[in-house]
Amino acid sequence: MSSSEPPPAPSAGAAAAAEEVAADLSAATLSKKQQKKDARKAEKAEKAAQRQQQQQPAEADDPFASNYGDVPVEEIQSKTISGRSWTKIGDLDDSAAGRSVLIRGATQAIRPVSKKMAFVVLRQSMSTVQCVLVASADACVSTQMVRFATALSKESIVDVEGVVSLPKEPLKATTQQAGEKLVRVGQDTRLNYRAIDLRTPANQAIFRIQCQVENKFREFLLSKDFVGIHTPKLISGSSEGGAAVFKLLYNGQPACLAQSPQLYKQMAICGGYERVFEVGPVFRAENSNTHRHLCEFVGLDAEMEIKEHYFEVCDVIDGLFVSIFKHLTENCKKELETINRQYPFEPLKYLEKTLKLTYEEGIQMLKTYIDNLSNRQEAGTEIEPMGDLNTEAEKKLGRLVKEKYGTDFFILYRYPLAVRPFYTMPCYDNPAYTNSFDVFIRGEEIISGAQRIHTPELLTKRATECGIDVSTISAYIDSFSYGAPPHGGFGVGLERVVMLFCALNNIRKTSMFPRDPQRLVP
Amino acid sequence: MSSSEPPPAPSAGAAAAAEEVAADLSAATLSKKQQKKDARKAEKAEKAAQRQQQQQPAEADDPFASNYGDVPVEEIQSKTISGRSWTKIGDLDDSAAGRSVLIRGATQAIRPVSKKMAFVVLRQSMSTVQCVLVASADACVSTQMVRFATALSKESIVDVEGVVSLPKEPLKATTQQAGEKLVRVGQDTRLNYRAIDLRTPANQAIFRIQCQVENKFREFLLSKDFVGIHTPKLISGSSEGGAAVFKLLYNGQPACLAQSPQLYKQMAICGGYERVFEVGPVFRAENSNTHRHLCEFVGLDAEMEIKEHYFEVCDVIDGLFVSIFKHLTENCKKELETINRQYPFEPLKYLEKTLKLTYEEGIQMLKTYIDNLSNRQEAGTEIEPMGDLNTEAEKKLGRLVKEKYGTDFFILYRYPLAVRPFYTMPCYDNPAYTNSFDVFIRGEEIISGAQRIHTPELLTKRATECGIDVSTISAYIDSFSYGAPPHGGFGVGLERVVMLFCALNNIRKTSMFPRDPQRLVP
Incomplete structure (x- = not known):
């Protein structure tokens, strides 16, 4: 419903920080067919390797390297009380347009457009929002940061700081059934993986x-x-x-x-x-x-x-x-x-x-x-x-x-x-x-x-x-x-x-x- | 806190109607000592016999016989929807004075004063009220009705219709600790008879x-x-x-x-x-x-x-x-x-x-x-x-x-x-x-x-x-x-x-x- 752009200025903490997660919500993961599972596993391993490879140079020669990356372990162990305030994705409405917000959600979809641009759909409870990353020095976003985002696993928990902008037309990808269209999963399988x-x-x-x-x-x-x-x-x-x-x-x-x-x-x-x-x-x-x-x-x-x-x-x-x-x-x-x-x-x-x-x-x-x-x-x-x-x-x-x-x-x-x-x-x-x-x-x-x-x-x-x-x-x-x-x-x-x-x-x-x-x- | 008098005029249904019940809340019932139990049983049987004896003549030559008595079996089987309204004992306050009310409660204490007068303390949840019965033709209360009331078992469920009058001094007998004073019961015994x-x-x-x-x-x-x-x-x-x-x-x-x-x-x-x-x-x-x-x-x-x-x-x-x-x-x-x-x-x-x-x-x-x-x-x-x-x-x-x-x-x-x-x-x-x-x-x-x-x-x-x-x-x-x-x-x-x-x-x-x-x- 709303879309957010990468932050116009560097901020305290990571602008797009992801914890390590290892799976996604697609049919393949949930399906019983071993063949698909194996294919998926291989793909995942490849993606992970790719991510690691990408991240190393990113940190070396990226002036905006501090704006993204994995959350350090101690940060998820209650190290900091920063006083920053998180906005609920469900609360992003017309009145939020133009404001800089900090949100946390799961990566429901990740769509690379080019080396310089990517879309990431974040989900929180029943609500989703599309985040747009465009590499530009003005926005303090590097191509490495775009690469980092596109290499995220689906269902990663991600913090994003960005400016809210309203789309001219409603985004179909962020209506709630988006995920449903992809999958047809039997009831037993659903119940076996109930947490997902x-x-x-x-x-x-x-x-x-x-x-x-x-x-x-x-x-x-x-x-x-x-x-x-x-x-x-x-x-x-x-x-x-x-x-x-x-x-x-x-x-x-x-x-x-x-x-x-x-x-x-x-x-x-x-x-x-x-x-x-x-x-x-x-x-x-x-x-x-x-x-x-x-x-x-x-x-x-x-x-x-x-x-x-x-x-x-x-x-x-x-x-x-x-x-x-x-x-x-x-x-x-x-x-x-x-x-x-x-x-x-x-x-x-x-x-x-x-x-x-x-x-x-x-x-x-x-x-x-x-x-x-x-x-x-x-x-x-x-x-x-x-x-x-x-x-x-x-x-x-x-x-x-x-x-x-x-x-x-x-x-x-x-x-x-x-x-x-x-x-x-x-x-x-x-x-x-x-x-x-x-x-x-x-x-x-x-x-x-x-x-x-x-x-x-x-x-x-x-x-x-x-x-x-x-x-x-x-x-x-x-x-x-x-x-x-x-x-x-x-x-x-x-x-x-x-x-x-x-x-x-x-x-x-x-x-x-x-x-x-x-x-x-x- | 409040006391009610017998109804000034006969009313539809029984003015003081009691269902048959068989026990009371006193220490003796709850105590483990068989001796006391037996004594109590004998007393109870006697009381019941007395009650039956009293009721027979009552119905024969009492002009106010329809104002009291045991509830007929079919009445407790959902026979009637009379539209009458019951007042909660806890709701009886100063504003109720002078009003005729219908209440239901358990007989916590019954105190005969004379052949013509008796007190019955009724309890509902945390509240009690003292009902005063005085035999008089004006009030449509007979000595037989007073006898009936004094012969009730404790903890009987009783409907009473009466006019609320406020006591000049607070009644000690109707403060909530009244029952407590009588009994000292061990925790196990209490738990064994938890419904009481x-x-x-x-x-x-x-x-x-x-x-x-x-x-x-x-x-x-x-x-x-x-x-x-x-x-x-x-x-x-x-x-x-x-x-x-x-x-x-x-x-x-x-x-x-x-x-x-x-x-x-x-x-x-x-x-x-x-x-x-x-x-x-x-x-x-x-x-x-x-x-x-x-x-x-x-x-x-x-x-x-x-x-x-x-x-x-x-x-x-x-x-x-x-x-x-x-x-x-x-x-x-x-x-x-x-x-x-x-x-x-x-x-x-x-x-x-x-x-x-x-x-x-x-x-x-x-x-x-x-x-x-x-x-x-x-x-x-x-x-x-x-x-x-x-x-x-x-x-x-x-x-x-x-x-x-x-x-x-x-x-x-x-x-x-x-x-x-x-x-x-x-x-x-x-x-x-x-x-x-x-x-x-x-x-x-x-x-x-x-x-x-x-x-x-x-x-x-x-x-x-x-x-x-x-x-x-x-x-x-x-x-x-x-x-x-x-x-x-x-x-x-x-x-x-x-x-x-x-x-x-x-x-x-x-x-x-x-x-x-x-x-x-x-």
């Missing part, structure tokens, strides 16, 4: 969006008198029963990793904390190799006393997510545009007041749809009124709801008892249903929530009916024996919210270092 | 303070362009080497729990994220049975590019903690007073600009102190100039610094190489020292930080010198091979900050569900 992959503009944007979702989640709940808590991840029993639990030894004692903070956030409610939330890792040892499951993800959990009705929980979710969506749309335009350039998506449609449908209404919509198909085979899915919806049915329902109500975001409530955990409060008017709900974005579930049973008697009864050995959860049941208020809550997967808000096709794109059944590194 | 223990005013305050520390940590760093990230807790190698690591099997593969997000936050920096922070659990399988160690705690971690000097990191810590301390002092007065009532402490002394001392200066202060002692045995500690300070020496140094500089909070920097991890950047002028620091509150370490080595060559050299098998950390070292900026960071233990700010004597007081070598439940 994170430098792409889309990835710079995705995890900034993720941070904003979490911030807004906290900010909204804090404004509603929730207290942020932390509960243990090392626990003695499985938090929700079931087999999908990581087991380990804790000082010789069998232990496991919490599959959710369920019990603990309920204990905090029993402990007088009215409304609590937690942001923390959730561990699931499931062998689910899908686009939407992870073995470790970030759970956004909340639990609250309810005065009369679990719709009070739904109301919190309504206000919370509408405020998150608005915040992203209004305050993260640059990030969303950046993601859109690499992974185009339709903006999320949502209503000011979130739509709530009963599970029965949802089932009816799916049935009507199937009945109206000329060829019922097309439906491809069986709808069980008292069973759970499978992923495909959920997707279909999402499309039907969007057609009818114009929203990608809705709450489906009053699920059958049979498909919810034992601690879910049954409906007062029909014990085959529960005071529970799921919340969907673009036809995929992101939230599960419910009113919980808060009387030990009913909890014991329901656990027994579900075939759970009550003695294994006696501590959990006991915690409701000392006076427990009616309460409910919900859990959200942070990675899923970001994935579905941006309509990304894989949850591994929204986890910085994803863990799935196959992946434990890096 | 959390209801004490001090515990209500402690975890609200903890939440505020975290909020301010995030808020300050976000304002300085840090991005909040989440890194995996399930990892393939140990994050910092050493034996204190929890091991487990991950889909058949050996794995462990992260001892810190060190490697991952550095990878985020290498990934172009300039400044990052993380709040998340940290796992240490150490067999440390001290007042300041936990096997699982909440780590507040930050990592940032540095332009020239690691003091840039110290400056962030300075601004961050001074803003946290100020925020707590100015905005959490009620919480701090509440903690102070149970655990009296001196307010933390800190300077506007945080004091920085070199490790050598610290050693010198300790040596001078020891030399000046008439009896050197009193010193009780040997000072090794190039070794680490033990807990006792740190405490002493804290006292000396406070005497000389008037602060409980300071940074000690330039630690010897021998006592810091291999990835710590050595000093440019003396490789026996490092660009590292610890931060102390009241003579105890709460933060460790440093500039990190960001060149693969030096990292390999230092790892080898420290006897580490470089092949086991090749992925870590490799991540600096693709262009890495100079960077540094620090890690803080959230529980330690709260413990030391409030001068509490045990870290188990500031962990909601602490994990130590002996404790895995609840």
Whole structure:
């Protein structure tokens, strides 16, 4: 967007100083093909040799030799506090024109034009700038300095001092997708080299969006008198029963990793904390190799006393997510545009007041749809009124709801008892249903929530009916024996919210270092 | 502080409705002595029987029977949305006088005065209110209703509708320490019954303070362009080497729990994220049975590019903690007073600009102190100039610094190489020292930080010198091979900050569900 020229006068310190680095971000480095790798290695070695060769004479007979070069080792060991001030590349705008600035960035592209001229594109986070070097005595730039710059490895960290000048036409090379055009890299390769992959503009944007979702989640709940808590991840029993639990030894004692903070956030409610939330890792040892499951993800959990009705929980979710969506749309335009350039998506449609449908209404919509198909085979899915919806049915329902109500975001409530955990409060008017709900974005579930049973008697009864050995959860049941208020809550997967808000096709794109059944590194 | 009277007129719903609960918060319930327990059980059973007996006739011949009673089961199953509004007990102040309010709370104390009169103290979070029941036809309160109230179990969850009246003199019974006076309960017993223990005013305050520390940590760093990230807790190698690591099997593969997000936050920096922070659990399988160690705690971690000097990191810590301390002092007065009532402490002394001392200066202060002692045995500690300070020496140094500089909070920097991890950047002028620091509150370490080595060559050299098998950390070292900026960071233990700010004597007081070598439940 802006371009900078070499400094008009020598300055304290190096005008263009580069630390030694050894690689670049191109397809070849990331590709698995050994042949390409070897070719590249040879090329690199040659370049390095060339650089060394070039530098030696440069230092000998270049009057401007002090304006460039490798940073001395002690300078990267906190030797100096110069008081110089660095400008962020992202802050270079029209108002910076004509000013001399000092910037630090990674060399994303290096383009020699002639012996006397070169372009170097520097990148810092989501922003890039083109630096123009022209050898001239007036500018105190030598041809040796141009040679030094063109011999830099890509992805070198470089300090540049220069005068900002605005280009007459926007520079295509410094729009953020520049790097993307060069490469097509598979997801596994990207994840294997995540420290490099994170430098792409889309990835710079995705995890900034993720941070904003979490911030807004906290900010909204804090404004509603929730207290942020932390509960243990090392626990003695499985938090929700079931087999999908990581087991380990804790000082010789069998232990496991919490599959959710369920019990603990309920204990905090029993402990007088009215409304609590937690942001923390959730561990699931499931062998689910899908686009939407992870073995470790970030759970956004909340639990609250309810005065009369679990719709009070739904109301919190309504206000919370509408405020998150608005915040992203209004305050993260640059990030969303950046993601859109690499992974185009339709903006999320949502209503000011979130739509709530009963599970029965949802089932009816799916049935009507199937009945109206000329060829019922097309439906491809069986709808069980008292069973759970499978992923495909959920997707279909999402499309039907969007057609009818114009929203990608809705709450489906009053699920059958049979498909919810034992601690879910049954409906007062029909014990085959529960005071529970799921919340969907673009036809995929992101939230599960419910009113919980808060009387030990009913909890014991329901656990027994579900075939759970009550003695294994006696501590959990006991915690409701000392006076427990009616309460409910919900859990959200942070990675899923970001994935579905941006309509990304894989949850591994929204986890910085994803863990799935196959992946434990890096 | 305020008291409320029974409703002047009948209202929709129950005026004083209690759910069945079965226990109380008194010493006897929490004590381990079986004898007391049994006595209590018998008393309870009797009370329950009495209650049942009382209620039957009440319903028969009481014209005001609809004004009280147990909540019907379906009402706690989300049957009704009445639109009634509940007032928080903490919001009852002078301006509420004369108003009719509906409140929900736990019965902290029940005091029968006569057949016609009783007091019930209700508690909600950190606040209590005294409810006065006087039987009178005008107030639609019967003697049966008074009997019902006095027969309630302590810690029952109760809805009360009444008119607020201000007492002429402050009521001692409704100050927050009321409950505390009754009980002296050992820490283990408290932790065993944490869901009840959390209801004490001090515990209500402690975890609200903890939440505020975290909020301010995030808020300050976000304002300085840090991005909040989440890194995996399930990892393939140990994050910092050493034996204190929890091991487990991950889909058949050996794995462990992260001892810190060190490697991952550095990878985020290498990934172009300039400044990052993380709040998340940290796992240490150490067999440390001290007042300041936990096997699982909440780590507040930050990592940032540095332009020239690691003091840039110290400056962030300075601004961050001074803003946290100020925020707590100015905005959490009620919480701090509440903690102070149970655990009296001196307010933390800190300077506007945080004091920085070199490790050598610290050693010198300790040596001078020891030399000046008439009896050197009193010193009780040997000072090794190039070794680490033990807990006792740190405490002493804290006292000396406070005497000389008037602060409980300071940074000690330039630690010897021998006592810091291999990835710590050595000093440019003396490789026996490092660009590292610890931060102390009241003579105890709460933060460790440093500039990190960001060149693969030096990292390999230092790892080898420290006897580490470089092949086991090749992925870590490799991540600096693709262009890495100079960077540094620090890690803080959230529980330690709260413990030391409030001068509490045990870290188990500031962990909601602490994990130590002996404790895995609840």
